[in-house]
Amino acid sequence: MADEFMKGFGIFSIAGLAWMILSGWFTTPGFETTQLIAPVPENLDFYGQFSIVLREIMFWFAVVGALTFWVLIPAINEIKAKSNEK
Amino acid sequence: MKRKTYKKQKDNVEFPILTDGSGLMQNPVPPDDQTPSWSERKSRSTGLAQLTYEYFERARLEDQDIRSRADYLEREVLGFPMWPHEVVRGFAITSFFIGIILLLSAVAPPHIAAPANPSQTPAVILPDWYLYWSFGLLKLEPLNPALSILGGDKIMLDRTFGVLANLVVVGFLAALPFVNKGKARRPVEEPFWAAFGVAGVVFAFTVSVLSVKNLVPLNSHLLFDLTFILPVLFGIVFYSLLKTMREGYMYELNRRYYRLRPPKPYRPPKPPK
Numbered sequence: 001m002a003d004e005f006m007k008g009f010g011i012f013s014i015a016g017l018a019w020m021i022l023s024g025w026f027t028t029p030g031f032e033t034t035q036l037i038a039p040v041p042e043n044l045d046f047y048g049q050f051s052i053v054l055r056e057i058m059f060w061f062a063v064v065g066a067l068t069f070w071v072l073i074p075a076i077n078e079i080k081a082k083s084n085e086k
Numbered sequence: 087m088k089r090k091t092y093k094k095q096k097d098n099v100e101f102p103i104l105t106d107g108s109g110l111m112q113n114p115v116p117p118d119d120q121t122p123s124w125s126e127r128k129s130r131s132t133g134l135a136q137l138t139y140e141y142f143e144r145a146r147l148e149d150q151d152i153r154s155r156a157d158y159l160e161r162e163v164l165g166f167p168m169w170p171h172e173v174v175r176g177f178a179i180t181s182f183f184i185g186i187i188l189l190l191s192a193v194a195p196p197h198i199a200a201p202a203n204p205s206q207t208p209a210v211i212l213p214d215w216y217l218y219w220s221f222g223l224l225k226l227e228p229l230n231p232a233l234s235i236l237g238g239d240k241i242m243l244d245r246t247f248g249v250l251a252n253l254v255v256v257g258f259l260a261a262l263p264f265v266n267k268g269k270a271r272r273p274v275e276e277p278f279w280a281a282f283g284v285a286g287v288v289f290a291f292t293v294s295v296l297s298v299k300n301l302v303p304l305n306s307h308l309l310f311d312l313t314f315i316l317p318v319l320f321g322i323v324f325y326s327l328l329k330t331m332r333e334g335y336m337y338e339l340n341r342r343y344y345r346l347r348p349p350k351p352y353r354p355p356k357p358p359k
Contacts, residue, residue, distance in 0.1 A: 003134055013182075017189065024194030031197030 008069030015062035022055040145171060212298065219290045222297030223255060224248035228310060277328035285321030292316050 023036040026048060040052055145166050166172060213221050227244040229251075242250075266279050273280035292313040299306050 013186075017186065020190065021193045024190075028194075031199065 004069045004073055008066045011065030011069065012062050015058045015065060019055055019058040019062060022051050022058065026051055026055065215294075218294035218297045220252055222293035222295075222313075223251040225296060225299070226251055273324075274328050274331050277325050277332065280328055281321045281325035284324040285317040288320040289313075289317035 020036065026044070027038045027040055028035045029038050029041075041048075044052065148167075212218075224245065226248060230240050230242065230244055230247040232238050232240050240247075266276075270276040270279070295302055296309060296313045299309050302309055304312075
């Protein structure tokens with residue numbers, strides 16, 4: 001169980017940090033306005049567009065990865081254990 | 087050296103050696119339902135499971151050896167030594183957070199604004215967010231009673247009332263450790279105080295929201311009522327929840343876990359003089 005928590009936590013923190021860095025670079029117009037979740041600016045170059053795609057990927061990786069290791073896999077293990085008991 | 091009795095007791099009586107890993111019966115840490123059986127231990131034979139198992143098992147064995155050898159107990163509770171166990175863990179956690187701070191400050195350095203103009207008062211004056219609760223207590227004028235005996239005048243200025251409310255809350259917090267000594271380790275062990283704490287946390291939040299009521303899209307009278315109703319509501323819900331959890335729940339477990347001092351040797355009562 002501790003392993004599963006650590007895997008989920010590792011994914012959550014690393015992907016979350018990557019999302020936070022990319023959001024700080026591309027979707028943070030200023031310190032005293034919207035931070036991290038401002039609309040994506042237009043006329044981005046290739047690297048910018050790639051970073052925006054990567055930002056989306058990292059966001060969903062953090063959410064889905066954490067849910068997988070914290071909820072899905074433990075639930076599957078529980079169900080397996082229950083069915084083995086029967 | 088009054089505690090020698092324990093050892094004497096050990097030498098005189100024969101104890102069976104248990105094979106469940108707990109060693110001699112005189113061990114002051116008896117095996118309970120948390121102690122793994124041998125088959126459970128053998129199953130932890132690979133990878134991280136084995137590593138963590140060996141790590142904790144070694145600490146447990148050291149603890150058990152110390153207890154069985156000691157004339158007196160050096161440690162009253164079962165725990166891990168500061169070095170290396172706690173230090174390694176603390177260093178790992180500290181490194182994690184310092185690493186995050188260094189990384190974020192390197193890749194996303196904060197914008198440094200122009201210096202504040204000391205000769206111009208800003209339109210909205212607010213304390214830092216963690217002092218909103220105190221700021222909210224200054225806005226309790228509906229609670230300040232208007233007495234008919236004073237001809238409908240209030241008993242004191244609203245601002246005096248707000249400062250007194252702060253004193254009452256802080257004074258109550260200061261008195262709390264003397265009212266409840268905090269022997270419970272988990273909320274189920276003392277449902278009332280746990281629910282009381284929940285109500286306090288919720289009140290800290292609601293009174294903070296009250297302090298910025300201009301920014302909250304709610305009727306300010308409704309907001310004022312909710313400030314006091316929500317904490318009580320949450321307290322009642324948590325109290326009943328914890329009371330329900332006590333049913334069939336091992337809420338005595340922790341008390342047993344911390345009761346590790348060996349039983350006091352029997353001393354016959356003193357004969358009356």
